[in-house]
Amino acid sequence: MSLVGGIRLMGAYGEKGCVVTGLFVVFEGADGTGKSTQVAAVADALRHSGKEVVVTREPGGSDVAETLRALVLDPATQIDDMTETLIFAAARADHVAKTIVPALDSGKVVLSDRFVGSSIAYQSAGRGLSEDAVAEINHYATGGLNPDLTVVLDLDPAVAGVRRDDRGDMIDRMEAAPDGFQETVRGSFLAQVQAAPDRHLLVPAAQAPETITSQILTHLETTYGVKL
Numbered sequence: 001m002s003l004v005g006g007i008r009l010m011g012a013y014g015e016k017g018c019v020v021t022g023l024f025v026v027f028e029g030a031d032g033t034g035k036s037t038q039v040a041a042v043a044d045a046l047r048h049s050g051k052e053v054v055v056t057r058e059p060g061g062s063d064v065a066e067t068l069r070a071l072v073l074d075p076a077t078q079i080d081d082m083t084e085t086l087i088f089a090a091a092r093a094d095h096v097a098k099t100i101v102p103a104l105d106s107g108k109v110v111l112s113d114r115f116v117g118s119s120i121a122y123q124s125a126g127r128g129l130s131e132d133a134v135a136e137i138n139h140y141a142t143g144g145l146n147p148d149l150t151v152v153l154d155l156d157p158a159v160a161g162v163r164r165d166d167r168g169d170m171i172d173r174m175e176a177a178p179d180g181f182q183e184t185v186r187g188s189f190l191a192q193v194q195a196a197p198d199r200h201l202l203v204p205a206a207q208a209p210e211t212i213t214s215q216i217l218t219h220l221e222t223t224y225g226v227k228l
């Protein structure tokens, strides 16, 4: 099912008979793989060729979701694993309802830094919750909305760790997870690509940023018919 031709959402959205027609592209990867840089570069290129583009992120992307982001990433907060999963899903439900669906509905391209794949990687593979449970909670939260394409940026966690240190950002609650967590997260993203290769693009993230951007744009052009 391709979103270029319009996808039909299930669950809450389906009951309203909502059909969305834009293009929904998600960027995933462990921390420090360069997602934000690629989201910005791809957005620039698409806007340059006249597309209407909405850039957004998770957790966040709407007022309520940004408030939940501050809570769930606060290193001073202790949150049990199921609660964490539900907070990410609650933020996502608001993000989908307020930001993503309205934009897709008006034919825009939505580029999101993270989506459901992150909950599968971090809450299921990372924290150890059942993958079926995390998938089901998120199916509910999103009304069954799936990205047209998920770009997975793949990088050795040791290299990604150095990049994170160089950035000098504050370590958030998720990044404070024990040794081996980022490797597990990486493994989950690779497994997600293998399970649905037609909906994913795996990109080695140790390459030059411009090379990565052009690989993503070429894929959008050749596989999704995006004119650049």
Ligand code: TYD
Residues within 6 Å of the ligand: 031, 032, 057, 058, 059, 073, 088, 113, 114, 115, 116, 118, 119, 120, 122, 123, 169, 172, 174, 175
């Ligand atoms: P992100 O904003 O990508 O972090 P940064 O900007 O610091 O690179 O994501 C914040 C953290 O939240 C990141 O460690 C991944 C985690 N996360 C989950 O654990 N589950 C989720 O569903 C999402 C969306 C993010």
